[in-house]
Amino acid sequence: MTDATHQTQTNDAQMGDYFALMKPRVMQLVVFTALVGLLVAPVGVNPFVGFVGILCIAVGAGASGALNMWWDADIDAIMKRTTNRPIPSGAVQPGEALGIGLALSFFSVILLFLATNALAAGLLAFTIFFYAVVYSMWLKRSTPQNIVIGGAAGAFPPMIGWAVATGSVSIESVLMFALIFMWTPPHFWALALFVKSDYGNANVPMLTETHGRRTTRNHILAYCVPLVLVALGLGFTSIGGPFYLAVALGLNAWFLKGCYDIWARSDADSEADNHAVEKHTFKVSLYYLFGHFGALLVEALLRANGLTAWAGW
Amino acid sequence: MAMKVEHEMHERRKGRNMGVFVLLLGLIGIVFGLTVVKVLGLSDIRQMERFDHVARPALEPGALEAAERRAAEIAAEAEANAATTGGDN
Numbered sequence: 486m487t488d489a490t491h492q493t494q495t496n497d498a499q500m501g502d503y504f505a506l507m508k509p510r511v512m513q514l515v516v517f518t519a520l521v522g523l524l525v526a527p528v529g530v531n532p533f534v535g536f537v538g539i540l541c542i543a544v545g546a547g548a549s550g551a552l553n554m555w556w557d558a559d560i561d562a563i564m565k566r567t568t569n570r571p572i573p574s575g576a577v578q579p580g581e582a583l584g585i586g587l588a589l590s591f592f593s594v595i596l597l598f599l600a601t602n603a604l605a606a607g608l609l610a611f612t613i614f615f616y617a618v619v620y621s622m623w624l625k626r627s628t629p630q631n632i633v634i635g636g637a638a639g640a641f642p643p644m645i646g647w648a649v650a651t652g653s654v655s656i657e658s659v660l661m662f663a664l665i666f667m668w669t670p671p672h673f674w675a676l677a678l679f680v681k682s683d684y685g686n687a688n689v690p691m692l693t694e695t696h697g698r699r700t701t702r703n704h705i706l707a708y709c710v711p712l713v714l715v716a717l718g719l720g721f722t723s724i725g726g727p728f729y730l731a732v733a734l735g736l737n738a739w740f741l742k743g744c745y746d747i748w749a750r751s752d753a754d755s756e757a758d759n760h761a762v763e764k765h766t767f768k769v770s771l772y773y774l775f776g777h778f779g780a781l782l783v784e785a786l787l788r789a790n791g792l793t794a795w796a797g798w
Numbered sequence: 799m800a801m802k803v804e805h806e807m808h809e810r811r812k813g814r815n816m817g818v819f820v821l822l823l824g825l826i827g828i829v830f831g832l833t834v835v836k837v838l839g840l841s842d843i844r845q846m847e848r849f850d851h852v853a854r855p856a857l858e859p860g861a862l863e864a865a866e867r868r869a870a871e872i873a874a875e876a877e878a879n880a881a882t883t884g885g886d887n
Contacts, residue, residue, distance in 0.1 A: 497810055500817035533835050537828055600832050 502576040506554055506585060507547025514774075515546040515642045521778040522646025522661055525724045525785040530650045534600055538649035541597035542642055545609045548589035549638070552617035555582040557625070560687035586617070597649075605648040612641040626688065629695040633708075636669030637662075643778070660719040664777060667712035671705045671744055672770040678702070678747070679760035679767070702748045709744035713737045716777060724781055726793045732780035740766070740773045 519542045523535055530538070554561065554572055562573035571577035590613045598606035620635030628634075640662045647658035677693045678701060684691045693701045716737055720730035743766030755763060787793050837846055847857055855861060 498814065500814050503814070503817075531835050531839065533831050537832060540828075596828070 498571065498577045498581065502571045503581075503585060505571050506551040506577060506582050507544075507589075508550035508553075509547075511550060511639070512543050512546055514639065516543050517775070518661070518665065518778055519543075519642035519646035521782050522643030522658060523650050524646075525657075525781050526647050526650035527723065528650045530601075535649065537600040538597060538605065539646070541593045541600065542609060542645050542649075544589050545593035545597070545613050546616075546642070548586050548593060549613040549616040551582050551586035551589065552613070553621045555579050555586060556617070556621045558582075560626075560689060563687040564683045566682075590617075601649045602652045604652055604654070605645050608641060608645045608648055612638055612645065615641075627690070629690045629692040631690070632673045633670050636666050636673075639669060640665035657719070657722045657724045660715060660722060661778075661781075663715045664712070664719060665774065667708060667715050668770065668774055670708045671712065671740075672767070672774075674701050674705050675743075675747065675763050675767040675770060678755065679763040698752050702750075706744045706748040709741055713741055719777075719781075724785065726784045726788060728787055728793070729777075729780045729784040732776060736773050736776045740769050743769050 516539060519539055523530065523538065554570055557567075558572040558579050561567035561570050567573065572579055572582055590610075594606050594610045594613070597609050616635070616638035620631065620638055624631040624635055643661040643665070644654065644658040647661070648654065674692060677691055678698060682691065682693075685694050692704060716733050717730070719725055720733050743762070746762045747766055750762065784793070837843075840846060842862065847854060856865075
């Protein structure tokens, strides 16, 4: 036995580092929207099967996050916001992230198939593929529309939750998907307008840098209008109702005003008040999404207790 | 000479080894729980035998229905016989 075999690394990764690979903050949104998709479905699910379904969706999302970090390790090391991620900080080796990402993808999809149905498992597999391959490997570094198309990956969870319960895709689940899909661009572009990013240094084409801030403001308003239609349209499906519509009307008016205010002002105005409107609208966008899905959940509870009948719904 | 089984690596990796242990226990719990839920969810408990990777023609839906029909016929015959016997007494 040589001395070399006694040498050991002293910076072994801990569970927390591996957990950070799974982007836990993104996972919160995934779990919440998938849970709403599952609970508002007209078909009941055994609570344990539902729990396993949501767990698989969360783990699948985490796996795609790990694969994303493996692929993007080079640009994560360049950008300030991401230098502390497990791979660029040296806590986790790239090969470990790849192995964890692939293993968790496999386990989450297979377990979801065994616990629920082939459609839900297929949608989860497609979501992981979409985020890791279509968004991370293909779109992110090639087009400023990266977050528009890549946003689909974040929009699938409620559709998968619905598929866990019903085994099918329907207008309700498509509209829940569309709500997140249309919400993603204005949400991220509002952020891009006030965060000093270094995407340019990492050669990632963001709309603010490739087409300018004026174009970004135009795009925010342009995406907000169809978003409002989708959000209100959802209120007229079987999972909507008077409570949801009331909440949606308020939230859409609030967010639309924010997007209009962003569009109506110039960069000089924005610089003058330290991007107050952009920051405010970004915050509103968070309330917007959680508000809509929360309202769907409340609506389902009201319906289950027969409390929407008074409105003739 | 005493055999030294503890290595500093064991201490250093204790946290993640425990984490893997807990995850594996969780996986066992999930698979066990799913098995219980799936088996209890079967409308006919005999269907559980359908998943043993061996063809069981006697457990195909048609065969099960035929068996149920036959069981109903036997029960009806037994009831009729009992009624007849009861009448004789």
